Amino acid sequence: MHQPKALQRIIDTYFREPSRSVSVKAGTQVLKQDGYNDKLYWVKKGKLSGYLNKENSELTARVFRVEQGMFFGVHSFFSRTFMASTTVIAETDSELAWIDLNTEATESEIYGSFSEQFMPVMVHELAQRQMITGIQALEKEKALQKLYAAEQMTTLGQLAAGIAHELNNAVGVLSSKTEGLQSAICHFLAESKPEVSPFIDLGICTGQSSTSAEARKRAKELQEKYGLERDQARQLARAQPKGDIPDFWLENLDEALQYWDMGRDLHDMRLASKHAASIVRSVKQLGGTDHARQPDIDINDTIHKSLSLLQSNLRRVNVVLRPAVLPTITASTTELVQVWVNIIKNACDAMEDTPEPQIEIITRHSKNRLLITISNNGPMIDEATRRKVFQPNFTTKKGGLQFGLGLGLSIVLRIVHSYGGTIALKSDPEKTKFRIKLPIA
Template identity: 70%
Template structure:
């Protein structure tokens, strides 16, 4: 027959007396910190927690949990102080067995005095409490990391909102003054040089529609057709990008082009002010806008807002957006913009060394969900990193404007999951793709 372990023997010998068994209801205070205690308790069933209070008694913290098979009252019993070092409260109905200071040692000749026999109890209890302390330390560290991340995002959001507010004032002045200048210039030409008004109006209304390559091709044709110098031909190609050039343009080409260029510049100033105002509104949303989810949110519209926010990052990137007709969702536009901005910004960072960077965004719809695919042709992400990209505080960035906080994709995942959606990453040598599913209902 197998001999019981030292711990099993102690339980059998010292904690099997029905007269020394205690049933306690949930919420019962078994020990009080600083109170008298001459008992060593063994938990037969149930669950209890030990709390330590500060000097005022106003603050307390749980320092151990006593579950079946565990002991408490160890310090006051074995140190013979007879003063409880913690307050122990039953979290649920529990059954306890106990011995007290009058309990004598059994089989002293074979097993030694009580303190020697109970050494396994002390070691066992110390080991269990060490494990619990480690678990609590890990949980505390995780909570602190979440708190730090939230504080970082709050600080950045407040900074963004403050900067956006200041920029909005300047953009408002620029926008109103530009509109005023347009009206003033129109009136001036109408009174003093009415023959130039059509050219000004062309620049104001249409701006420059031709690309640089189209201008070069058109300018070469105009040079030959009208015997123009290179620079006037290029200016005329910008103003009249296709078709026959009306005779009115050629009557006084320099004056016509000057009026058109003035109109074009005012046109561009107005568009720039509108674009800047749109970006500022988006930044203010991210900085502290209303996060409430409302019906009628257009996924494609949130993608357009994200691309507007990242214009500076996308200057050298070829962007292809293939939107499908999507049903409106009940969502927070701010949260979705934050999702797309983080993913697209990461793609731009990944393509920093790519010779011809390309970004493709595709939206799709089925009966139950909307799918957004965001792909880039940056380098492949190896498998070890793919498993970590959604972990908080994981980052491959070394600094710079992005700060390398390692928060972006963990926040993205949290937002997507809060909608009941999913996000997955696939990476191959020629393509890395994020696939986001959002339920329609």
């Protein structure tokens, strides 16, 4: 260990005498708290720890640690109390050198009295103790923060479990009643108006598969080609997003669109009830409940489900999907959907004031990993915020309805880590990008 010159002189002058040197085995008690001590020790080799025992209690805490080149016994020796303030025990086999009350000052005419010469030792020891105290204070604060966060998460998890239970009952009713209503309507129409069954069946089976932008473009083409009214063309574009329009649609277009629209509503109701049930289950993630993981889960499929959940948030956002053909993995669809929903929803919120908002989602696989990149062209996230976004209870959503609990990305991080994966965030003025890596096996 490198020492300042003054301190090195003290060591070379006073702690090289073979007669004032001793070897101790690991576990040896060198000093006992409140016991007599008239020596100043210097550690030639090894490691020792000082322990403080609370009076009339079994509580014991390690308050310092010394190793090669460090001193102990400073307080009792220089204060002349000759009473050890801690119990010092060797952690490893160690070699110690010491001075005692009989040790005389050398070269006092040059370096001053004994106390003056040993001032560097006292300063050095004080600095070491202050550093140790500071580190302990930081560790204590870190432990307290973890404890507070754990307590908050536990409370929130209990609330989430209760809410999930109540919502699950309501969603279950909606789901079963939607299925029953669909069956009853289809049965009734098949008997009373069989000619409209193709329209309602198409709505039920496919719903609206085109985006709003695609539907607007298609409506203009249909309006010109078939001489339709504007509202008719828009609705027909949603029902028939591609190809020529079959003649039986045009025979009574208003009725055809009416029943297709009814079928689409039933389709959306059924899909929404399934999504709601999935979200209710994912809420339990707040409480740390494990989700059953199934084999043969397609990452691309979970991303599509996330986009379906976020249709209202994505109305003005251009979503660019660049999926690759991926191997399937063993995973929980609910957990993965929750990951994508949180990241994409945050991106939508961030791009609220972006003129032409865009989200790009790329999936790839390399060797034994899946790579998922979700980027947006919203404002840059500054470095200070980037360091905190994955921490529990941190949120930038403060005003109006854009409030947040600061749990979304912390849950994302927890889920990704539970798969043995990693997540990284990069941001510059042009793009903010989340990059997730998941092991295939």
